Amino acid sequence: MSLLLLVGLVLVLLTTATWLLAHLPHGRWSLPVALVIAVVKAGLVGAIFMELARRRGGSKVMTAVAIVLMGTLLLFAVLETTQRFPPAIPPGPFGALEEPGVTGEQSRAPDWRTP
Numbered sequence: 001m002s003l004l005l006l007v008g009l010v011l012v013l014l015t016t017a018t019w020l021l022a023h024l025p026h027g028r029w030s031l032p033v034a035l036v037i038a039v040v041k042a043g044l045v046g047a048i049f050m051e052l053a054r055r056r057g058g059s060k061v062m063t064a065v066a067i068v069l070m071g072t073l074l075l076f077a078v079l080e081t082t083q084r085f086p087p088a089i090p091p092g093p094f095g096a097l098e099e100p101g102v103t104g105e106q107s108r109a110p111d112w113r114t115p
Helices: 003-021 027-049 058-082
Strands: none
Touching (some): 027 058
């Protein structure tokens, strides 16, 4: 069997694994599992179909630089989402709390459940 067909079969299997794993509850492991599968698929496509494994010099350096920059972007995106503060929930019709600095009837949201 040719190498291209074998890699194509592996890519189909990895895509199927991605689709099947998307329906399972992983919790915090969903993102790392999906990224590992995506990196393996991208590596196979780059090394075999784009023939980066056979080339020398500049194309390998540019590929390495692109991978480092993409990893940095992904790292900052993940860090930003994990370090966010919880959003403030404005008062609304669902049992709003009193706002600081507002007193009396102004501090309560209208109760839509009572006629």
